[in-house]
Amino acid sequence: VQLQASGGGAVQAGGSLNLSCAASGRTFSRYMMGWFRQAPGKEREFVGAVDRSGGRAYYTVAVKGRFTISRDNGKKTVYLHMNSLSSEDTAVYYCAAGLSVEAADQFWAYGYWGQGTQVTVSS
DSSP states (O other): OOOEEEOEEEEETTOOOOEEEEEESSGGGGGEEEEEEEESSOOOOOEEEETTTOOEEEOOOOTTEEEEEEEETTTTTTEEOOSOGGGGGOOEEEEEEEGGGGGTTTGGGGGEEEOEEEEEEOO
């Protein structure tokens, strides 16, 4: 599966931004979908993930209550809705596809990655 992330940009602190990740291929619904981010000088970190059906989502503590992940299997797209953004959310955001929901927060659980989209939050 190939992934194409989009929707990044610059926003002021307290604002919102919506990212999308479009997948190609016929097996999108087989994969859990995750979002990771990497800030300058830091390691890539887990943001959240959604299971195959979209019925359950998982979030890292730092974004819980502010970010929402959803997916549309018919459109082969996963979304990351980000609210109440702060400068600490500035990073390149990556979407990824994996099979093991038990390891949804683990980098190694994802076999397919999008190219990343930059999110910059100014204070």
